[in-house]
Amino acid sequence: MDAADLAEPVSPLRTDDAAVAALRVLAVSGLPGVVVQAGHAYVVIPASQVLRVALPRYVLDDPALGRVWDESTADQLASELVGRSVADLVAALDRHQLGTSHVVDRDATVVQLAAVMAAAHLPLVAVVDHGALLGVVTANRLIRYLLT
């Protein structure tokens, strides 16, 4: 059993797609993250990080301050995303997450999959074959396989 066997197909987003397209893909797919094709590379944006670009720095540093943000409503959060691109979502990832690979080769082992997920805090990993995206393996899928 290798990464290719566990992968499920996804359509990657492009960096010039609108940021809200990433939210729609998450809502429709039910997957815990999206894959972005950035040139010849693939980057995963976890669902937990897709709203990062919409949040002021002081709220990320101390989430309790989200309460005192004057317009801490859903409308306000959504409006912060207007005019942003998927590239902006990628750029807003934290340095540790951006500095770690989000990709494994098609013949990667379950240990490599688990390690990439754990090291980069990714709920899913992109699986590639000679640079082409085969699909993704989610953490839940890997865990279900381990229990069988």
Added chain:
Amino acid sequence: MDAADLAEPVSPLRTDDAAVAALRVLAVSGLPGVVVQAGHAYVVIPASQVLRVALPRYVLDDPALGRVWDESTADQLASELVGRSVADLVAALDRHQLGTSHVVDRDATVVQLAAVMAAAHLPLVAVVDHGALLGVVTANRLIRYLLT
């Protein structure tokens, strides 16, 4: 709309539960993480981190080395979990994740929910009412709400 409105019920794990119980809850619930009750506190273990305790340090530092781990099979990974407890899974979380709150109050705003998710890399947040667990809000649930 506040955190309590968006929360879905879950049963928390206890720290003395077997580690494999966390994997089973993930497999059955389909949720992207589990909630652990640790004394009067609640901690979230993301699905991406539940196998962390089973991985050697050098593989976490460089996932590509997972390939050269002699027995990089599913059986080996699963056997590393035998005898481990949920407390061991919590202890294996990285320092940043353990040092950040995983909980919001029932009247937390959507901005606070998004900030806790983004800051602590959590695919779900625990919602409490005077210390009692009301449920969880997943990142996907929050995003679906924002799109409505």
